[in-house]
Amino acid sequence: MTSGSSSPAIELHRISRRFGSQEVLRDLNITVQRGENLVLIGESGCGKSVTMKVMMQLLQATSGTVSWFGQKATQLSKKKWQATRLRFGYLFQGAALFDSLNIFENVAFGLRENKRLSNDEIRNIVLQRLDDVGLASDVAFRRPSELSGGMQKRAGLARALALNPEVMFYDEPTTGLDPVTSRRIDDLIDSIKYKHNVSSVIVTHDMKTVQRVADRVIMLAACRTLQPHDQQILFEGTVDELFSVTDPRIAEFVRGGALNASPETTSGQPSRAA
Amino acid sequence: MSAVAIQFTSSIGRAVTGLVSEAGALAIFFVSILTRLFSGIPQRRVLIPILHEVGVRSVPVVLVTGSFIGMVLAVQAHTQFKMMHMESRLGAVITMTLVSELGPVLAATMLAGRVGSAMAAELGTMKVTEQINAISALGSDPVRYLVVPRFIACVLLIPLLAAFGDAIGILSGWAFSTRVLGINSHQYWMYAIDFVTAWDIMAGLVKSIFFGCSIAIIACHRGFHCGSGAEGVGRAATESFVLSFIAILGLDFLLTILLNASYYLIWPGAVSL
Numbered sequence: 001m002t003s004g005s006s007s008p009a010i011e012l013h014r015i016s017r018r019f020g021s022q023e024v025l026r027d028l029n030i031t032v033q034r035g036e037n038l039v040l041i042g043e044s045g046c047g048k049s050v051t052m053k054v055m056m057q058l059l060q061a062t063s064g065t066v067s068w069f070g071q072k073a074t075q076l077s078k079k080k081w082q083a084t085r086l087r088f089g090y091l092f093q094g095a096a097l098f099d100s101l102n103i104f105e106n107v108a109f110g111l112r113e114n115k116r117l118s119n120d121e122i123r124n125i126v127l128q129r130l131d132d133v134g135l136a137s138d139v140a141f142r143r144p145s146e147l148s149g150g151m152q153k154r155a156g157l158a159r160a161l162a163l164n165p166e167v168m169f170y171d172e173p174t175t176g177l178d179p180v181t182s183r184r185i186d187d188l189i190d191s192i193k194y195k196h197n198v199s200s201v202i203v204t205h206d207m208k209t210v211q212r213v214a215d216r217v218i219m220l221a222a223c224r225t226l227q228p229h230d231q232q233i234l235f236e237g238t239v240d241e242l243f244s245v246t247d248p249r250i251a252e253f254v255r256g257g258a259l260n261a262s263p264e265t266t267s268g269q270p271s272r273a274a
Numbered sequence: 275m276s277a278v279a280i281q282f283t284s285s286i287g288r289a290v291t292g293l294v295s296e297a298g299a300l301a302i303f304f305v306s307i308l309t310r311l312f313s314g315i316p317q318r319r320v321l322i323p324i325l326h327e328v329g330v331r332s333v334p335v336v337l338v339t340g341s342f343i344g345m346v347l348a349v350q351a352h353t354q355f356k357m358m359h360m361e362s363r364l365g366a367v368i369t370m371t372l373v374s375e376l377g378p379v380l381a382a383t384m385l386a387g388r389v390g391s392a393m394a395a396e397l398g399t400m401k402v403t404e405q406i407n408a409i410s411a412l413g414s415d416p417v418r419y420l421v422v423p424r425f426i427a428c429v430l431l432i433p434l435l436a437a438f439g440d441a442i443g444i445l446s447g448w449a450f451s452t453r454v455l456g457i458n459s460h461q462y463w464m465y466a467i468d469f470v471t472a473w474d475i476m477a478g479l480v481k482s483i484f485f486g487c488s489i490a491i492i493a494c495h496r497g498f499h500c501g502s503g504a505e506g507v508g509r510a511a512t513e514s515f516v517l518s519f520i521a522i523l524g525l526d527f528l529l530t531i532l533l534n535a536s537y538y539l540i541w542p543g544a545v546s547l
Contacts, residue, residue, distance in 0.1 A: 053407075056411065058407050058411060082413060085411075085413060086413045089411075090407075090408070092408055092411075094403055094404065096404040096405050096407065096408040097405075097408075098400075098405055098408070098409075099399075099405070109412055109414070110412035110413055110414075113412060113413055113414040113419075114412075114413045114414075159412070160411075163413070
């Protein structure tokens with residue numbers, strides 16, 4: 001396979017993952033197209049975050065292949081593998097900021113480790129990225145513990161964006177945040193897509209986030225609830241299709257989330273936020 | 275075979291398998307550290323804070339430990355040596371014991387508690403909060419970035435701290451022997467210098483290097499493989515200390531035999547204290 005610009009950003013082919021005797025991923029086939037926002041939903045413990053970590057090779061699959069930009073990740077040379085991985089950014093669920101470093105050094109981390117840049121260049125990029133995510137420059141010299149959850153998420157996002165990724169992974173970006181901050185994060189995800197032409201994979205339970213940012217949605221089932229020959233992907237399609245599905249397992253999940261959170265869906269028709 | 279016997283045998287089998295598997299995991303981890311170590315020295319901005327944490331901040335602990343060991347040795351040895359009218363040789367026994375045996379072992383034990391447990395807890399917390407994954411996601415190698423500087427710090431500074439502890443112990447032993455027990459200062463130093471050879475000092479330092487190495491490997495390995503949540507971090511810190519302590523004692527035994535054998539191999543007719 002070639003790595004032409006038309007090939008998908010990421011392809012999972014027959015991916016399975018077990019932790020000891022526990023099956024978490026079963027024979028998954030997922031493609032992330034360039035420039036799309038793919039949202040993974042599903043009940044807790046169904047393997048959404050594990051899927052995303054396998055996509056980025058933070059976790060190895062028990063079987064199956066992962067392709068990055070048309071090339072099998074396992075067949076890349078170490079140098080090429082590292083270079084390709086730098087084309088990905090990851091926003092962790094708890095932001096995963098380094099406690100021992102201030103926000104400036106957190107955002108500068110990837111730049112210092114991977115690029116040969118002067119201190120001035122690093123400073124400019126860091127301040128630009130903090131500005132992109134709506135953080136004032138005075139935040140740069142604070143420690144992560146001095147920031148609110150929403151600010152930490154934004155700092156984590158600035159850190160992930162510092163290396164100009166082509167694909168962003170968001171692990172529950174709005175979990176634990178108030179509705180206003182959640183909305184800001186969703187808007188950021190959307191604006192990053194358009195501003196930087198980034199593909200995104202978003203894991204979330206928040207149906208509002210799904211409605212605001214998703215181009216395509218995949219719903220996973222927990223392997224423990226499946227029969228031996230069942231597919232793990234319960235649903236794959238657009239947001240509109242998701243909200244019109246009649247399968248009770250999907251409808252209950254979607255309705256539950258929508259009833260909990262969504263003024264947009266109370267009218268019956270899901271709508272996309274700008 | 276009765277059910278109890280089967281259960282007993284299988285539990286022994288599990289323990290042995292666990293031990294071999296743990297030793298194998300530590301060996302693989304050690305090799306992964308060495309391969310990164312030889313591919314480049316960590317950056318100064320990463321190394322200096324860790325050297326400060328391991329070295330400078332351990333000085334008070336080593337100071338207190340060394341002082342008391344020296345004085346305790348003086349008290350214990352004085353009682354025994356006085357019965358043989360050899361109390362003037364206190365300097366020899368205190369210095370010899372501290373330099374070749376007690377100093378390195380006790381300093382390493384204290385540092386396994388202070389430095390090793392802190393490392394395991396810090397790395398364990400980083401693992402639990404996904405900071406280690408974040409390092410990897412940002413294109414850096416967590417072992418190179420987190421473990422190699424800690425390994426270097428332990429291997430370089432634990433021998434230095436042990437030597438510092440030895441010096442403090444010898445001085446406190448001298449102070450207590452001369453001021454409280456009435457030993458002649460000149461005799462204290464004369465016997466100390468007569469009986470302690472360069473080989474003894476070297477043996478103590480070699481032991482300390484191995485102890486530092488084992489503390490770093492065990493602590494970082496426990497941190498990197500800690501279980502989830504606060505319980506996992508706590509367990510990693512405890513296991514780090516317990517395993518390091520066992521490793522220190524085991525290594526001390528093996529190295530003492532090895533160094534003694536080497537000594538008599540190099541100087542066949544030599545007589546030791």
